[in-house]
Amino acid sequence: MPAAALFAQSVTRSRLSEEIVDIIQRQIISGDIAPGDKLPTERELAESFKVNRTTVREALRKLEHLELIDVRHGDGLYVKNYLESSNFDLIKAASRLDEDGETICDILEVRRIIVPQMAYLAAQRGASADISRLEKIIADKRLDMCEKDMKVHEAIAHASGNIVYIIMLNFFNHFNREYSYLYFDNERNLERSRKFHRDILDAIKRKKPEEARRIMTDVLEYAEEAVKKDLAKKKS
Amino acid sequence: MPAAALFAQSVTRSRLSEEIVDIIQRQIISGDIAPGDKLPTERELAESFKVNRTTVREALRKLEHLELIDVRHGDGLYVKNYLESSNFDLIKAASRLDEDGETICDILEVRRIIVPQMAYLAAQRGASADISRLEKIIADKRLDMCEKDMKVHEAIAHASGNIVYIIMLNFFNHFNREYSYLYFDNERNLERSRKFHRDILDAIKRKKPEEARRIMTDVLEYAEEAVKKDLAKKKS
DNA sequence: AAAGGAATATTGGTTGAACCAATGATTCAC
DNA sequence: GTGAATCATTGGTTCAACCAATATTCCTTT
Numbered sequence: 116m117p118a119a120a121l122f123a124q125s126v127t128r129s130r131l132s133e134e135i136v137d138i139i140q141r142q143i144i145s146g147d148i149a150p151g152d153k154l155p156t157e158r159e160l161a162e163s164f165k166v167n168r169t170t171v172r173e174a175l176r177k178l179e180h181l182e183l184i185d186v187r188h189g190d191g192l193y194v195k196n197y198l199e200s201s202n203f204d205l206i207k208a209a210s211r212l213d214e215d216g217e218t219i220c221d222i223l224e225v226r227r228i229i230v231p232q233m234a235y236l237a238a239q240r241g242a243s244a245d246i247s248r249l250e251k252i253i254a255d256k257r258l259d260m261c262e263k264d265m266k267v268h269e270a271i272a273h274a275s276g277n278i279v280y281i282i283m284l285n286f287f288n289h290f291n292r293e294y295s296y297l298y299f300d301n302e303r304n305l306e307r308s309r310k311f312h313r314d315i316l317d318a319i320k321r322k323k324p325e326e327a328r329r330i331m332t333d334v335l336e337y338a339e340e341a342v343k344k345d346l347a348k349k350k351s
Numbered sequence: 352m353p354a355a356a357l358f359a360q361s362v363t364r365s366r367l368s369e370e371i372v373d374i375i376q377r378q379i380i381s382g383d384i385a386p387g388d389k390l391p392t393e394r395e396l397a398e399s400f401k402v403n404r405t406t407v408r409e410a411l412r413k414l415e416h417l418e419l420i421d422v423r424h425g426d427g428l429y430v431k432n433y434l435e436s437s438n439f440d441l442i443k444a445a446s447r448l449d450e451d452g453e454t455i456c457d458i459l460e461v462r463r464i465i466v467p468q469m470a471y472l473a474a475q476r477g478a479s480a481d482i483s484r485l486e487k488i489i490a491d492k493r494l495d496m497c498e499k500d501m502k503v504h505e506a507i508a509h510a511s512g513n514i515v516y517i518i519m520l521n522f523f524n525h526f527n528r529e530y531s532y533l534y535f536d537n538e539r540n541l542e543r544s545r546k547f548h549r550d551i552l553d554a555i556k557r558k559k560p561e562e563a564r565r566i567m568t569d570v571l572e573y574a575e576e577a578v579k580k581d582l583a584k585k586k587s
Numbered sequence: 588a589a590a591g592g593a594a595t596a597t598t599g600g601t602t603g604a605a606c607c608a609a610t611g612a613t614t615c616a617c
Numbered sequence: 618g619t620g621a622a623t624c625a626t627t628g629g630t631t632c633a634a635c636c637a638a639t640a641t642t643c644c645t646t647t
Contacts, residue, residue, distance in 0.1 A: 170629085
């Protein structure tokens with residue numbers, strides 16, 4: 116595990132309001148506070164957390180963005196049903212709380228559908244600028260394979276010409292960062308990735324959508340296995 | 352257009368910090384401010400917007416959450432590349448700014464892949480509790496078709512047992528709200544929806560994943576056409 | 588007694604000024 | 618030149634007061 120990964124968590128523990136977010140968020144997602152419940156007032160929260168009201172308010176802004184609470188001027192703070200949220204940060208939070216890696220499996224399941232289709236579109240519509248960008252990344256000797264692989268995916272997302280795929284890919288990569296260091300620690304997988312990059316570039320250049328999709332599917336299935344093996348190991 | 356839809360926009364214009372978010376967000380997404388650029392300090396922003404620094408800070412919390420800026424204690428505020436964000440709220444913002452409905456088309460393109468697969472999983476794994484919930488919604492006479500249709504989709508998402516599909520469906524429904532009132536204004540489409548609900552429920556009950564997927568695909572393709580026709584009309 | 592409206596209390600939204608804490612730049616000693 | 622101390626800048630937090638929206642209460646009217 117590279118040093119960077121070790122400290123990935125503790126990086127942003129410098130803000131008081133974030134700790135308050137964590138506490139309240141945990142209580143909502145775990146169900147300790149039910150949807151529809153009214154939270155204490157800002158003033159009361161400030162008092163019980165022993166911080167200033169301003170700080171509480173910054174925390175509330177974040178909870179509001181996560182669609183976990185509803186803030187009604189003149190009325191109060193109401194807990195929303197997080198299953199009605201459309202905010203993907205919630206999944207990040209859930210995966211941090213969830214011990215069994217259930218959330219990760221859910222994410223992988225969706226990725227397996229989304230990313231191959233993204234490759235399909237990239238092969239179908241990728242402009243020459245997109246292709247040369249992809250070539251440049253693959254040829255770059257300075258990047259380690261982990262970083263390179265993520266950039267390759269990003270370039271493919273970009274070539275798909277669909278902003279939703281781009282944002283989604285970034286979302287998937289967020290989780291990748293936690294696992295890929297395990298994957299790229301042996302020569303066999305490194306070679307596998309090199310071949311993947313060659314093949315997918317080739318398929319996109321030759322504008323063969325079906326082929327690009329198949330290549331991507333194969334790679335994801337294999338990588339998925341690796342992640343799941345790791346999860347199983349962690350459990351035991 | 353029901354009254355509720357008419358006022359959907361203007362509802363939350365009561366917070367000063369939201370207006371500041373809008374202004375800065377616009378400048379970042381439009382490219383007026385480039386990634387890597389340093390924003391003015393909190394104190395300067397407060398002065399130029401003629402508001403208190405506290406208010407600016409609440410706006411910054413939101414921009415931070417949208418992954419549009421990086422806030423570095425002791426250093427300053429830096430603009431990030433929004434194409435590296437993983438926050439779907441950004442797509443909501445983009446669709447508001449974008450005149451041609453390009454963003455909406457991107458969303459529909461992804462939905463067409465995701466939602467049928469979600470139906471597939473619902474048919475494969477839906478528990479009896481999920482099915483009876485779905486039945487109850489479909490039987491409910493009080494709901495208007497627009498509301499009912501969204502709830503049907505939600506129930507299917509729930510039956511898929513995958514939180515990512517649930518959150519995603521909510522995301523899609525967010526945009527649905529803006530368009531579906533146009534779709535459900537004629538008896539032909541209403542009857543179409545009734546049939547859809549019957550059919551998909553049947554496929555899920557009988558645990559026929561492939562069938563559920565096909566039914567969902569058909570419905571989405573048809574609805575997509577309607578939205579695109581509407582967009583074309585708006586343009587002209 | 589019920590309905591409607593005005594006064595009041597409660598609660599979130601905003602302000603101003605002061606101070607704490609992290610970072611980068613400057614300066615100084617070696 | 619290099620490294621450490623110093624300082625200025627910038628975000629983080631606190632305090633105390635007031636503004637504005639909403640809910641409640643109470644009173645008037647019918």
